[in-house]
Amino acid sequence: MSKDNLILDKLTSSEYKYGFETNIENDSAPKGLNEDIVRLISSKKDEPEWMLEWRLKAFKKWQSLTEPKWPNVKYPEIDYQNIIYYSAPKQQVSLDSLDDVDPELRRTFEKLGISLDEQKRLTGVAVDAIIDSVSVATTFKDKLAELGIIFCSFNEAVHNHPDLVRKYMGSVVPMNDNYFATLNSAVFSDGSFCYIPKGVRCPMELSTYFRINAANTGQFERTLIIAEEGSYVSYLEGCTAPSRDENQLHAAIVEIIAAKNAEIKYSTVQNWYPGNKEGVGGVYNFVTKRGLCEGNGSKISWTQVETGSAITWKYPSCILKGDNSIGEFYSVAVTNNMQQADTGSKMIHIGKNTKSRIVSKGVSAGSSQNSYRGLVQVLPRAVNARNFSQCDSLLMGDKCGAHTFPYIETRNSTAHIEHEATTSKIGEDQIFYCNQRGIDTEDAVALIVNGYCKEVLNKLPMEFAVEAQKLLALTLEGSVG
Amino acid sequence: MLIIDNLKASIEEKQILKGINLQIKAGEVHAIMGPNGSGKSTLASVLAGRDSYDVSDGSVSFLGKDLLDMTPELRAREGLFLAFQYPIEIPGVSSTNFLKAAVNKIREHRGQDAMDAVTFLKLIKEKMKLVEIDQSLLSRSLNDGFSGGEKKRNEIFQMAVLEPRLAILDETDSGLDIDALRIVANGVNTLRNKDNATVIVTHYQRLLDYIIPDFVHVLYDGKIVKSGTKELALELEEKGYDWIREDEQVTS
Numbered sequence: 001m002s003k004d005n006l007i008l009d010k011l012t013s014s015e016y017k018y019g020f021e022t023n024i025e026n027d028s029a030p031k032g033l034n035e036d037i038v039r040l041i042s043s044k045k046d047e048p049e050w051m052l053e054w055r056l057k058a059f060k061k062w063q064s065l066t067e068p069k070w071p072n073v074k075y076p077e078i079d080y081q082n083i084i085y086y087s088a089p090k091q092q093v094s095l096d097s098l099d100d101v102d103p104e105l106r107r108t109f110e111k112l113g114i115s116l117d118e119q120k121r122l123t124g125v126a127v128d129a130i131i132d133s134v135s136v137a138t139t140f141k142d143k144l145a146e147l148g149i150i151f152c153s154f155n156e157a158v159h160n161h162p163d164l165v166r167k168y169m170g171s172v173v174p175m176n177d178n179y180f181a182t183l184n185s186a187v188f189s190d191g192s193f194c195y196i197p198k199g200v201r202c203p204m205e206l207s208t209y210f211r212i213n214a215a216n217t218g219q220f221e222r223t224l225i226i227a228e229e230g231s232y233v234s235y236l237e238g239c240t241a242p243s244r245d246e247n248q249l250h251a252a253i254v255e256i257i258a259a260k261n262a263e264i265k266y267s268t269v270q271n272w273y274p275g276n277k278e279g280v281g282g283v284y285n286f287v288t289k290r291g292l293c294e295g296n297g298s299k300i301s302w303t304q305v306e307t308g309s310a311i312t313w314k315y316p317s318c319i320l321k322g323d324n325s326i327g328e329f330y331s332v333a334v335t336n337n338m339q340q341a342d343t344g345s346k347m348i349h350i351g352k353n354t355k356s357r358i359v360s361k362g363v364s365a366g367s368s369q370n371s372y373r374g375l376v377q378v379l380p381r382a383v384n385a386r387n388f389s390q391c392d393s394l395l396m397g398d399k400c401g402a403h404t405f406p407y408i409e410t411r412n413s414t415a416h417i418e419h420e421a422t423t424s425k426i427g428e429d430q431i432f433y434c435n436q437r438g439i440d441t442e443d444a445v446a447l448i449v450n451g452y453c454k455e456v457l458n459k460l461p462m463e464f465a466v467e468a469q470k471l472l473a474l475t476l477e478g479s480v481g
Numbered sequence: 482m483l484i485i486d487n488l489k490a491s492i493e494e495k496q497i498l499k500g501i502n503l504q505i506k507a508g509e510v511h512a513i514m515g516p517n518g519s520g521k522s523t524l525a526s527v528l529a530g531r532d533s534y535d536v537s538d539g540s541v542s543f544l545g546k547d548l549l550d551m552t553p554e555l556r557a558r559e560g561l562f563l564a565f566q567y568p569i570e571i572p573g574v575s576s577t578n579f580l581k582a583a584v585n586k587i588r589e590h591r592g593q594d595a596m597d598a599v600t601f602l603k604l605i606k607e608k609m610k611l612v613e614i615d616q617s618l619l620s621r622s623l624n625d626g627f628s629g630g631e632k633k634r635n636e637i638f639q640m641a642v643l644e645p646r647l648a649i650l651d652e653t654d655s656g657l658d659i660d661a662l663r664i665v666a667n668g669v670n671t672l673r674n675k676d677n678a679t680v681i682v683t684h685y686q687r688l689l690d691y692i693i694p695d696f697v698h699v700l701y702d703g704k705i706v707k708s709g710t711k712e713l714a715l716e717l718e719e720k721g722y723d724w725i726r727e728d729e730q731v732t733s
Contacts, residue, residue, distance in 0.1 A: 382519035435553035435570035436529050436562075437639065438590070447582060451573025451622070 058185035157193035260295030279338025282310025294327035317346035335368030499703035515700035560646030666691030
């Protein structure tokens with residue numbers, strides 16, 4: 001074995017540091033999925049009739065669908081009857097203050113480096129923490145309410161803001177959109193809801209933290225963000241899960257809607273458990289994220305740093321319906337060991353003078369497979385649509401793979417579409433150059449990868465960018481080739 | 482400071498260095514000259530610790546420690562610096578960030594605290610003047626899109642910031658125009674003091690007009706076949722390497 005491979009082997013064995021499990025009592029549904037389970041979930045949530053009907057309709061639809069096979073990922077057949085579709089930490093139903101949160105739960109979040117406490121006020125981040133699909137704490141609700149901003153769990157929104165939920169839920173990701181989205185529509189247990197009224201600039205970052213804790217549990221959450229005319233919001237999402245030998249399913253939906261001149265920034269640092277070195281365990285991350293630039297001059301920007309999950313299948317997309325609207329997608333997807341990622345974006349140009357930008361940076365190490373899949377579609381009415389796509393791949397070692405599947409469909413001859421792609425390797429000579437200046441190999445890799453991803457990391461809110469940089473270094477510790 | 486004893490090294494089974502002996506003391510400047518393929522760059526690489534070379538025999542002591550036993554980064558932290566013949570490009574990493582990481586690794590090794598941003602910026606401002614390097618170059622990605630001359634100047638700039646005990650300049654003069662050559666030489670001369678030493682690896686005598694060596698060694702076919710003072714370099718320039726070749730054949 002060459003020296004490089006030794007280093008690679010040694011360093012890719014770094015442990016997943018969020019793999020602990022919290023011992024809190026759970027209220028779980030029995031394994032399996034049928035109409036009764038859907039009804040059970042709905043009744044646990046004390047949902048109104050219309051919500052249950054919506055779920056049942058989705059469930060019916062789901063039964064007629066088959067799992068998509070086109071992604072460039074391989075995994076054993078998922079037994080949908082062997083999954084628990086509802087699990088919630090047992091605790092008081094409504095929480096008036098953080099003091100009511102189960103102390104064990106709070107310790108969990110402290111371990112994860114997320115403080116739900118007052119210190120968040122200083123850093124200006126409002127957090128909605130979701131554990132096993134149930135929102136356990138939302139901070140700063142009152143302060144935000146003064147501005148008319150609604151930031152709460154999805155379940156609360158169903159009860160307190162049914163008009164908004166009924167109006168927008170499923171308007172961007174229809175209930176029958178795809179296999180996993182339909183499954184989510186039937187069994188989702190909670191999620192985050194956010195509404196920014198007309199002309200309001202949300203003064204702090206809104207953040208949701210997702211954690212799968214219970215075993216054999218699927219996590220199906222929904223996020224719905226609505227930004228009214230001229231408003232602005234920056235939204236962050238983070239995720240971790242305990243290390244387990246069996247695979248866990250995460251099938252979420254994120255729908256965001258930007259009205260005229262509104263701007264939404266959505267940032268994700270995804271660090272679900274990726275499985276061990278041999279590829280045992282890990283989260284299957286099958287997520288549908290889509291934004292609608294409904295009004296003229298609106299803007300939606302997705303930024304994601306994906307380092308976790310055994311399998312990632314997600315394509316945060318923008319529908320550019322309003323004239324002069326802008327869609328952006330900035331992504332760093334890192335795969336190591338046996339991880340597989342099939343991720344990218346869709347930009348659908350409908351309005352005039354719409355612009356989109358895709359910057360995708362893939363980093364593959366170990367025996368992982370990393371695919372970019374993207375669609376740029378220009379519809380007949382989209383005069384002067386512009387797109388720029390850049391897909392870069394960085395390879396480490398000689399056992400991993402990087403793939404690019406760009407699709408372009410143009411039905412308007414005034415469209416300008418540019419696509420650039422590069423593939424590079426971290427060179428031995430780059431490492432040696434760093435070594436010769438006193439920088440060891442691990443730090444050199446972190447330095448080089450961070451340099452490579454800089455364009456995307458710069459798009460993250462400050463606090464997250466630092467976390468993401470550390471995460472990159474941790475995920476890739478020295479996987480040099 | 483550096484004692485090389487009977488050093489033999491090969492790459493892919495091909496022996497390049499066939500028993501090098503060399504002693505360098507603090508305060509000295511040594512020039513190593515020789516025709517293409519004589520092993521000059523290999524010697525520089527082996528000393529810096531590039532792992533594509535296998536050392537089959539001999540020893541190297543650096544400041545009393547076994548150099549060959551150290552990793553490349555440890556050699557650097559102990560004060561060995563190689564100015565690369567072909568400096569490497571690292572996109573997205575600014576020269577400033579790169580150097581800051583290097584400076585702090587070396588400081589950590591010496592048991593010193595990390596340098597804060599203000600002190601560091603002051604340090605590089607001061608060193609920038611030495612090699613007449615532009616600030617804008619430092620905020621750009623390391624060596625990325627630099628001209629040949631800019632890359633070489635950047636190497637000497639890094640050397641100025643890191644203040645090594647022993648600097649090896651591998652063909653630093655190649656590809657430099659006369660102004661750049663003067664700037665580089667001026668930098669090296671300014672940094673020269675009684676505690677550090679410099680090894681200049683070069684094909685031509687040209688650089689030695691600007692940096693006056695104390696000793697000149699001629700490397701031929703993996704061995705040092707002739708040593709002398711700066712006059713030897715002039716003689717080589719005049720008679721060419723064939724003269725050594727003939728000489729070598731006579732003596733062997």
